[in-house]
Amino acid sequence: MRDADPSTNEREFLLAALKDGARIDGRKFYDFRTLRLTFGAEYGAVEVQLGNTRVLAKVSCEVIRPYTDKPTEGFLMFNTELSPMASAAFEVGRQTDEEVLVSRLIEKAMRRSRALDTEGLCIVAGEKVWSIRVDIHFLDHDGNLVDAACIAAITALLHFRRPDVTVVGEDVTIHTLEQRNPVPLSIHHIPICTTFAFFNNGERMVVDPTFLEEQVKEGDMTITLNVHKEVCALSKAGGIPMEIDQILQCTKVAVVKVAEITAQIQAALEADAKNQIARK
Amino acid sequence: MASITTEEESKLLIVLPGDQLPESGLMEDSSAAHRLTLGPGLAPMDDDSITAVKAGILKHNAVGNRWWVESNQRRYVAAQGESIIGVVTGKSAEHYKVDIGASQPALLGVLAFEGATKRNKPNHNIGDLLYCRVSMANKDMEAELECMNPTTGKADGFGELKGGFVIKISLGLARRLLDPKNLVLRLLGQHIPFEMAVGTNGKVWVNSANAQHTILICNAIRNSEYLNSAECSAMVKSLVEKM
Numbered sequence: 001m002r003d004a005d006p007s008t009n010e011r012e013f014l015l016a017a018l019k020d021g022a023r024i025d026g027r028k029f030y031d032f033r034t035l036r037l038t039f040g041a042e043y044g045a046v047e048v049q050l051g052n053t054r055v056l057a058k059v060s061c062e063v064i065r066p067y068t069d070k071p072t073e074g075f076l077m078f079n080t081e082l083s084p085m086a087s088a089a090f091e092v093g094r095q096t097d098e099e100v101l102v103s104r105l106i107e108k109a110m111r112r113s114r115a116l117d118t119e120g121l122c123i124v125a126g127e128k129v130w131s132i133r134v135d136i137h138f139l140d141h142d143g144n145l146v147d148a149a150c151i152a153a154i155t156a157l158l159h160f161r162r163p164d165v166t167v168v169g170e171d172v173t174i175h176t177l178e179q180r181n182p183v184p185l186s187i188h189h190i191p192i193c194t195t196f197a198f199f200n201n202g203e204r205m206v207v208d209p210t211f212l213e214e215q216v217k218e219g220d221m222t223i224t225l226n227v228h229k230e231v232c233a234l235s236k237a238g239g240i241p242m243e244i245d246q247i248l249q250c251t252k253v254a255v256v257k258v259a260e261i262t263a264q265i266q267a268a269l270e271a272d273a274k275n276q277i278a279r280k
Numbered sequence: 281m282a283s284i285t286t287e288e289e290s291k292l293l294i295v296l297p298g299d300q301l302p303e304s305g306l307m308e309d310s311s312a313a314h315r316l317t318l319g320p321g322l323a324p325m326d327d328d329s330i331t332a333v334k335a336g337i338l339k340h341n342a343v344g345n346r347w348w349v350e351s352n353q354r355r356y357v358a359a360q361g362e363s364i365i366g367v368v369t370g371k372s373a374e375h376y377k378v379d380i381g382a383s384q385p386a387l388l389g390v391l392a393f394e395g396a397t398k399r400n401k402p403n404h405n406i407g408d409l410l411y412c413r414v415s416m417a418n419k420d421m422e423a424e425l426e427c428m429n430p431t432t433g434k435a436d437g438f439g440e441l442k443g444g445f446v447i448k449i450s451l452g453l454a455r456r457l458l459d460p461k462n463l464v465l466r467l468l469g470q471h472i473p474f475e476m477a478v479g480t481n482g483k484v485w486v487n488s489a490n491a492q493h494t495i496l497i498c499n500a501i502r503n504s505e506y507l508n509s510a511e512c513s514a515m516v517k518s519l520v521e522k523m
Contacts, residue, residue: 004379007367008407009485013445017491024445026499 011216018199018206025051025210030253032147032208035261037155037268043182044160048152051210052142057152058135059160063174066122066129074121075131078106080138080149087141098145105146105235106136109191109224110153113232120186123165124172130162132185143210146222150193155265158187159272191232192261194254195222202240205250207257221247223254227262295321295332295349321349352452356381356481358417363438365446365479366425368408376404378412381448381481384422388412392426394435402440409441409485411477441477444487447498451482453505464504467516468497496523 014024023029033051040046044059066073080103082090090096110116121130134156136149161182164175197209197217209217219239224232231251236242295301301322318324321334332338336351356364358380366386370377375387388410393402404410412425429436456462457478468474474488474497484501488494496519504512 004367004369005407007409007446008405009409009441009444010446011407013443013491013494017495020491022492022495024495024498026495 006212006215010212014212014216015199018204023206024212027208029205030207030257032257032261033210035151035264037151037265039159039268039272044156046152046156046159047139048148048155050144050148050151050208052140053144053148054139055145055148055152056137056139057149057156058137059132059156060135061130061132061160061162063123063128064131065127066125068126071126072119072122072129074118074129075133076111076116076118076121077131077133078103078110078136078153079133080106080136082138082141082145085140086138086145090138090141101235101237102146102149105193105222105224105233106149106153108233108235109150109193110134110157113189113191113224113226115154115187115189115191115232116157117186117188124167124170128172132157132160132162141211143212143214144195144208147193147195147208150191150224151261151265154187154190154192155269157185158190158265158269160185189226189228189230190262190265191224191226192258193222193224193233194250194257195220196250196253198240198242202242202246205246205253207253221250223251225251225254225258227259229255293338294336295338296335297331297333299332300325301330301332301338301347315345317344317346319346319348321351322347350452352450354450354482355383356451358382358386358414358423358481360414360417362414362480363478364412364414364425364481365441365477365483365485366410366412366481368404368406368410370406371404376410378410378425380423380425380479381483382423386414386423386425388425388427392428393439394428394433404440409446411438411441411479411485413438437477441485441487444475444485445494445498446483446485447502449482449484449502450505451480453501454478454480454482454484457484457501463509463512464500464516467513468500471516471520472497492523496520 017024036049038047047054047056082099083092084090121132123129134153136153138145161184163177164180164183166173194207195209196205196207197213198205198219199217206213221236223234226232318330321332321336322330323333325331332349334349334351336349338347339350340347364380366378366380368376369379369385375389377385378388380386390401396402410427412427415424415426415430417423427438428434457465472488472493474486474493477485486494486497488497500516500519503515507515
């Protein structure tokens with residue numbers, strides 16, 4: 001069941017309000033919605049709320065055989081499934097265009113940018129490596145699934161602890177959680193996606209579009225950066241063409257946003273670490 | 281299945297689906313007739329007992345000995361006689377297909393407007409917002425709408441809604457907004473002149489002089505769902521001061 005198109009009144013009002021300098025929910029153009037991070041009891045489970053958009057990420061690991069041509073590299077897999085729970089427009093088993101774009105963006109942002117050190121996942125070269133799997137569940141769709149999913153994925157990876165391993169010669173012992181404290185993954189940098197939507201013939205750019213803004217937009221672009229101002233990915237799939245100085249302007253805004261969000265993620269992780277100690 | 285004892289009428293009684301209501305408690309007030317009127321959320325069972333089928337607050341009106349459950353949900357189920365806001369999604373020779381937020385689109389006859397004849401009928405486009413009345417609804421067929429008062433044949437406020445903005449809210453909040461004594465609307469009306477149409481399908485249309493005011497009103501209405509009166513006044517005051 002496809003989502004109904006918005007009524008003409010909504011479309012015209014949104015565009016007129018943007019021309020006047022206002023967004024429907026009262027935000028300024030470059031404001032993200034309120035970001036809330038909630039950690040689960042287990043390591044590697046985090047729920048991200050970006051306004052009304054909710055995404056849940058869960059990390060799990062297992063030991064498998066590596067590829068023969070890459071004997072020292074572990075695996076990092078992302079599984080994104082958009083279920084009807086998020087929106088009536090999604091159907092189980094059938095991938096919409098949006099779903100494909102979201103999963104490809106997350107793969108590009110996380111895996112190609114080498115955020116997670118896959119070489120560090122090796123236990124015994126050629127025989128045993130860790131395979132890390134990130135399951136991303138979309139609970140509520142109110143626009144900007146990509147940014148929320150990216151924040152959820154990287155925060156879950158930062159939060160996750162894998163079992164400690166001791167290798168003596170050929171003998172591999174995977175310690176249980178009782179024997180040894182689990183070990184965090186080695187994450188090089190924290191890539192954060194920032195999505196921009198374009199309106200008014202390319203003159204107006206807004207950050208973090210809501211569902212209605214996404215339905216009315218003329219084009220969109222997602223920039224993935226980290227705090228060190230390195231561009232991990234830039235995706236502009238179709239939509240209205242933009243000038244180069246507008247793209248650079250978006251990048252400047254994204255740098256500021258990424259710094260804010262990274263600080264918030266790290267503060268949340270530290271608070272949760274204290275809670276974990278207090279609980280034990 | 282839990283059994284409930286209704287102690288006092290003034291206490292808030294929360295029921296869950298499957299809760300049985302005691303026969304004795306319900307017949308106390310009916311001095312005149314031994315008749316009981318069941319509203320939404322209650323259903324008689326085979327063994328003559330009454331069970332709640334929706335989760336919510338049990339309400340009672342001594343006039344006519346009416347009992348019902350005030351529940352809340354977001355998905356609309358069409359019921360006859362209700363006024364709703366719909367979006368035109370399709371046109372055919374005889375009907376408009378209107379999306380009212382139910383599981384099926386509803387049908388609006390092309391001639392179901394005030395003073396419409398075959399020669400002179402209104403022309404609505406896809407995407408238009410219409411304020412209509414549900415003329416027929418049951419679970420087996422698509423609901424049917426009309427844009428006029430059935431007894432008088434006059435428009436009575438039904439028809440196309442031009443301009444403004446429409447937001448989606450829960451059904452419970454929509455019913456509360458229809459109350460003439462609603463606090464949020466009264467407070468907003470003291471500061472900003474606006475016009476509004478409430479659809480019992482959870483859609484509210486707001487129109488005012490400029491876009492900023494409309495956005496403010498929409499956000500105030502959305503926020504007011506879970507606030508009590510004191511918090512409501514504080515919220516409206518803070519929103520108006522920011523203007």
